[in-house]
Amino acid sequence: MLKLRIITALCLVPLVLAALFLLPFNYFAMFVGVIFLLASIEWGHFIDKDRALITMFAMGIVLYGLMGLLPLQGLWTENTSFDTLAAGMEPRLSYLYIVAGVWWLVALALVLTFPRSATKWRGNAAIQSTFAFLTLVPFFWAVMTLRSFEYQSNPHFGAWLLLFVMGLVWAADTGAYFVGRAWGKRKLCPNVSPGKTVEGMLGGVASAAVLAVIVTLSLDLSSQQTVIVLVASIVSVLASVLGDLTESMFKREAGLKDSGNILPGHGGIMDRIDSLTAALPVFVLVVWLLS
Numbered sequence: 001m002l003k004l005r006i007i008t009a010l011c012l013v014p015l016v017l018a019a020l021f022l023l024p025f026n027y028f029a030m031f032v033g034v035i036f037l038l039a040s041i042e043w044g045h046f047i048d049k050d051r052a053l054i055t056m057f058a059m060g061i062v063l064y065g066l067m068g069l070l071p072l073q074g075l076w077t078e079n080t081s082f083d084t085l086a087a088g089m090e091p092r093l094s095y096l097y098i099v100a101g102v103w104w105l106v107a108l109a110l111v112l113t114f115p116r117s118a119t120k121w122r123g124n125a126a127i128q129s130t131f132a133f134l135t136l137v138p139f140f141w142a143v144m145t146l147r148s149f150e151y152q153s154n155p156h157f158g159a160w161l162l163l164f165v166m167g168l169v170w171a172a173d174t175g176a177y178f179v180g181r182a183w184g185k186r187k188l189c190p191n192v193s194p195g196k197t198v199e200g201m202l203g204g205v206a207s208a209a210v211l212a213v214i215v216t217l218s219l220d221l222s223s224q225q226t227v228i229v230l231v232a233s234i235v236s237v238l239a240s241v242l243g244d245l246t247e248s249m250f251k252r253e254a255g256l257k258d259s260g261n262i263l264p265g266h267g268g269i270m271d272r273i274d275s276l277t278a279a280l281p282v283f284v285l286v287v288w289l290l291s
Contacts, residue, residue: 012272016166017163019031020147020159020162020163021156021159025072025073025147025148025151025155026072028147029072029144032140032143032144033063033140035269035273036059036063036136036139036140037056037059037060038260038262038268038269039136039268039269039270039273040055040056040059040060040132040136041053041055041056041260042259042260042268042269042270043055043059043132043135043136043250043259043270044056044132045254045256045259045260046128046132046250046251046253046254046256046259047125047128047129047132047254048125051125055129055132058129059132059133059136059137062133062137063137063140066137066141069092070090070092070093070096070141072144072148073148075090075093075144075145075148093141093145094288096137096138096141097138097142097281097284097285097288098285099134099138100134100138100142100281100282100285101281101282101285103131103134103135103138104239104242104243104278104281104282107131107242107246107278108242110246110249111189111192111242111245111246111249112189114189114191114192114249114252115191115253118249118253122253128250131250135243135246135277135278136277138277138281139273139276139277139280139281141281142280142281142283142284143162143280145284146158146161146162146165146280146283146284147159147161147162149161162280164215165233165236165279165280165283166276167211168208168211168212168233168236168237168240168279169208169236169237169240169275169276169279171204171207171208171210171211172204172205172207172208172237172240172241172275173204173240173275174204174207175203175204175205175206175207175208176196176200176201176203176204176207176241177200178203179199179200179202179203179204179206179207180195180196180197180199180200180201180203181200183199183203184197184198184199184200185197185199186198186199188200188201188241188245189245192245192248192249192252193244193245193248196241196244196245201241204237204241205234205237205238208233208234208237209230209233209234209237212229212230212233212234213230216229216230227290228286228287228290228291229287231286231290232282232283232286232287232290233283235282235283235286236278236279236280236282236283236286237279239278239279239282239283240275240276240278240279241275242278243274243275243276243277243278243279244274244275246274246278247259247270247271247274247277248274258271259271259274
């Protein structure tokens with residue numbers, strides 16, 4: 001299994017990097033859109049496996065409708081930089097991230113009180129579909145928001161920014177795995193994910209913090225910008241843990257080990273992006289609020 005996971009990862013990493021740095025913006029949006037739709041099908045399995053395609057079509061319609069309100073080419077004003085980020089973001093987009101922030105606070109409450117909390121949404125397709133929208137729609141827009149940042153002046157700046165946040169999550173996952181195996185004793189959330197430990201989570205946060213410090217100190221940022229990025233990095237890493245736990249909660253309730261089998265050794269798309277669905281919108285939200 002480990003060998004298969006490594007082989008799949010070695011195939012995925014070049015694909016993701018190529019999409020980030022080589023695809024023109026509109027084609028990159030299509031690439032992320034495919035990931036969004038595949039993840040929607042897997043979310044449909046959490047709700048009702050016989051109607052998974054209906055969930056995908058509904059999610060696609062919502063996404064397409066939002067594109068009429070939030071054109072991908074108009075997410076930032078032309079002269080937006082870190083100094084003008086709060087003023088430069090499309091106002092309607094900021095509302096989306098506020099909604100996402102509220103959703104992840106609700107998700108935290110659901111995870112902490114599981115399985116008791118499941119009685120409020122178990123068997124309710126409408127509520128579970130709303131959870132799917134609140135998880136995946138802000139994720140899509142967060143990817144596009146970060147990728148499009150300063151795109152006109154430097155087409156690759158947003159790619160590096162997006163890769164930075166993704167790297168934080170990967171560093172946290174790696175640190176949590178090794179620290180958890182070596183020193184993990186106290187269960188983080190046993191009713192949802194018995195394998196995760198408090199020590200592992202702290203090791204993951206520390207690993208991501210080291211990466212964030214190294215990257216921010218290597219950039220020409222003001223002291224205020226550095227603090228903003230570091231705070232956003234830590235908060236987004238904590239959110240990534242919540243994203244992972246939230247998906248585990250829905251899988252456990254649906255009786256599923258993995259969200260799918262499209263990625264050999266890794267499971268489904270949601271199993272790979274669950275942490276990112278929380279980390280990316282939370283990172284954008286925190287940076288926007290502090291700027």
